[in-house]
Amino acid sequence: MRLRTNVSYCEELSEKLKWMEDFVFIKLPPLVWQRIFTRGAYQATKIATGFSKINWSLASTGYHEFLDDLSFDVGWFKDLDDIYFKIWQLMTKQNMGFRDSLDGVYKSNNYPLRQPRMKYALDTDCSKMEKKFCTCTEGITGEVMDDEKAHELIAEAVKNLREKPKFYVHYIRRKIDIARDIGLIP
Structure with a gap:
């Protein structure tokens, strides 16, 4: 039961x-970042008090792991699915090549975090x-003409491009799966 909690x-x-x-990659003055960090820590502690058997130490660990996980997501995944989706749209709907489509997305200047990589x-x-x-668009077959579905498939594929570091939550989920497999929990 504690694992579920x-x-x-x-x-x-x-x-x-x-x-x-x-706020993850914005250069903020230390005082501003400290306020944001403190607000997040307060929210994490407030959430933790609503669960049994979660003490301040565990809440703090969870919060710091969340920040690491969030930084990884923002640094690696943010906007990449949208960029690949826009490229896919240009290639499929305007019959452009990859390089020309990438150039069009780059020139739109809509992705400041990714501009250096595209350039x-x-x-x-x-x-x-x-x-x-x-790799991210191989799952989009001829039947997928819905832009929303195509974007969803690309976003899912982007998440699988790179192995993400494991955090405590992943350890817990794995233990729950094992407990379920051997019949300890339903």
């Missing part, structure tokens, strides 16, 4: 603190980015 805590923490993603690909060799794009 910890997973619930981690999931609720992730949901309620998503607002922090807007580097355009200035040197975009084959690595094209290979990742192909």
Whole structure:
């Protein structure tokens, strides 16, 4: 039962603190970041008090792991699915090649976090980015003409591009799966 409580805590923490993603890579004065960090810590502690057997130490660990996880997501995943989706749209609906589509997305200047990566690909060799794009769009067959479904498939594929570091919540989920498999919990 305690494992379920910890997973619930981690999931609720992730949901309620998503607002922090807007501040992960912004250069803020230390005092401003300290206020944001403190507000997040307060929210995490408040969430934790609603669960049995979660003490301050566990809440603090969960909060710090959440920040690490969030930083990884923002640094690696943010906007990448949208960029690949826009490229896919240009390639399929306007019959453009990958390089021209990438150039169009780059020139739109809608993705400040990804602009340097796109510029580097355009200035040197975009084959690595094209290979990742192909991996992310291979699940989109001719029957998928719905843009929303295509974007969803690309977003899911982007998440699988790189192995994400494991955190405490992943350890807990794995233990719950094992307990379920051997019949300890339903």
